[in-house]
Amino acid sequence: MSLGPPEVILAADLGAGSIRAAAIGFDGRTHAIARRALAIDEPAPGWAEADPDVWWQALCQTMSQVLAGVTPRAIAITAMTRSQVFLDRAGRSLRPAIIWRDTRAAAEAAACARWLPIENPATAVNPFHTLARVAWLHHHEPATFDALGAVLEPKDALNLRLTGVTAADGVTAARFDDLAPAAGAPAWLSDSLSRLALPRRMPWQAVGTVTATEAPFDGLRGLPVFGGAMDTWAGAVGAGAVAPGLAYDVAGTSEAVGLITAGGARVNGLVPLPWTETAFQLGGPTQAGGDAARWAFELLRLSGALSDAVERAGRIPPTRHLPVFLPYLAGERAPVWRTDVGGQLSGLTRAHGPAEVMFAVLEGVAGAVDDIVRTAEAAGTTAEAVHICGGGARSDAWCQLKADVLGLPVVRPREVETGLVGSAAAAAVGLGVYASLAEAVAAMNGPERTFLPRPEHADAFAERRAARKALKAFALAHPLGP
Numbered sequence: 001m002s003l004g005p006p007e008v009i010l011a012a013d014l015g016a017g018s019i020r021a022a023a024i025g026f027d028g029r030t031h032a033i034a035r036r037a038l039a040i041d042e043p044a045p046g047w048a049e050a051d052p053d054v055w056w057q058a059l060c061q062t063m064s065q066v067l068a069g070v071t072p073r074a075i076a077i078t079a080m081t082r083s084q085v086f087l088d089r090a091g092r093s094l095r096p097a098i099i100w101r102d103t104r105a106a107a108e109a110a111a112c113a114r115w116l117p118i119e120n121p122a123t124a125v126n127p128f129h130t131l132a133r134v135a136w137l138h139h140h141e142p143a144t145f146d147a148l149g150a151v152l153e154p155k156d157a158l159n160l161r162l163t164g165v166t167a168a169d170g171v172t173a174a175r176f177d178d179l180a181p182a183a184g185a186p187a188w189l190s191d192s193l194s195r196l197a198l199p200r201r202m203p204w205q206a207v208g209t210v211t212a213t214e215a216p217f218d219g220l221r222g223l224p225v226f227g228g229a230m231d232t233w234a235g236a237v238g239a240g241a242v243a244p245g246l247a248y249d250v251a252g253t254s255e256a257v258g259l260i261t262a263g264g265a266r267v268n269g270l271v272p273l274p275w276t277e278t279a280f281q282l283g284g285p286t287q288a289g290g291d292a293a294r295w296a297f298e299l300l301r302l303s304g305a306l307s308d309a310v311e312r313a314g315r316i317p318p319t320r321h322l323p324v325f326l327p328y329l330a331g332e333r334a335p336v337w338r339t340d341v342g343g344q345l346s347g348l349t350r351a352h353g354p355a356e357v358m359f360a361v362l363e364g365v366a367g368a369v370d371d372i373v374r375t376a377e378a379a380g381t382t383a384e385a386v387h388i389c390g391g392g393a394r395s396d397a398w399c400q401l402k403a404d405v406l407g408l409p410v411v412r413p414r415e416v417e418t419g420l421v422g423s424a425a426a427a428a429v430g431l432g433v434y435a436s437l438a439e440a441v442a443a444m445n446g447p448e449r450t451f452l453p454r455p456e457h458a459d460a461f462a463e464r465r466a467a468r469k470a471l472k473a474f475a476l477a478h479p480l481g482p
Helices: 052-065 106-115 128-142 142-147 153-162 174-177 187-194 233-236 290-300 306-314 353-378 396-405 419-430 437-444 455-477
Strands: 007-014 017-024 030-037 069-080 085-088 149-153 208-211 224-227 248-249 255-261 271-274 280-285 325-326 344-346 385-389 410-413 447-451
Touching: 007 052, 007 153, 007 419, 017 052, 017 419, 030 052, 052 153, 069 153, 069 233, 069 248, 069 344, 069 385, 085 153, 106 128, 106 187, 128 142, 128 149, 128 187, 142 149, 149 153, 153 224, 153 233, 174 271, 224 290, 224 419, 233 385, 233 419, 233 437, 248 353, 255 353, 280 353, 290 306, 290 353, 306 353, 306 396, 325 353, 344 455, 353 396, 353 455, 385 396, 396 410, 396 447, 396 455, 419 437
Parallel strands: 007 069, 069 224, 248 385, 385 410
Antiparallel strands: 007 017, 017 030, 085 149, 208 224, 248 255, 255 280, 271 280, 325 344, 410 447
């Protein structure tokens, strides 16, 4: 006897280079998935832009492809963050969106920072900050600025087109909570700040229901649309990082790392955010991850595929005589937030070959994860395990190396590309299918394997951690020249 079409969450994950949509069941099963490539425009050096209307068309197309044979119960979207969509008062796009890697607003960031005395570099205004880019618009495109009705993250712009409701999620928007200008701040700063005030919904709270008339959403009218959150949140939550004491590592081109805390603690160098129904987090992105491994693979001209080289190098037994690497190849973000620090490679001898150097690079990336987790622990929460996801989680050797470097269990979920699952889990909580995010994730994407630290190598890794700490001190004390 047929039980009928499965009930699913329609989830989408928008990145700079592609969008993915999927129909995900309440057990975490992916019933259908579709992908469309996207392009980034670079109209000037340092600029990165995209057309939000293309994102909407891509969402319509990919959602159409995953609807066959399922019964949708809700929509939940995650997307890249630190990117801005500029809309008029009718919700129409005024200009291309500015993408996270764009650096045009450096001067405006410095001007904003003079009036916003924020001690924590992780929450200070930089060229990637929404406020700096709105200020850039004020100075360089005043007509567009005057027409602004809202400045939205990409996910929120798609939610607006789905529901007609303007809102931001309470996780991502919390990064604006430190923006309190000093007395005497110029009018342009106040005008720019006013554009950031939006109603907030947590990821599992409904923004509204589908009112869009374009296919396929014309056939989904009334379907609830949940707030969703930025890609780091969706990925980490989808991997199971939902309780105090659990850390996460979203292992991609760079690493996004954090520690879940019971209260809203703060530590300089890390971003504090609300996280679940009752918990918070301290964390931030690094500047190197899979990108550092790719750099080393190409520099060292290792044979075979990158994934094979990572597995081979990651399995080298650690000794105090292997080289040590600090992965500041493009400066460092959390917890350092410096662009003038450089990578360091120490302890090379003629006995070392490319595999030993690759080992040091992989270990150095793991050390950057360790640096964030240990910095977060200063707020009073001790890390008990690290939940890992993203492309870097596919490597058994690198997962084991991270467990050894951090001295913590590294938990890999069944599905390592967790952004879609995390979004779907939030919607499932909002629908009342599960009572909490923890319950939802346990049912939808439980652990596949846990990598335990190897006690026989603990002393060697402790010595090597001390060596990286010394290299970090040297790098911070000797900034790169102009």
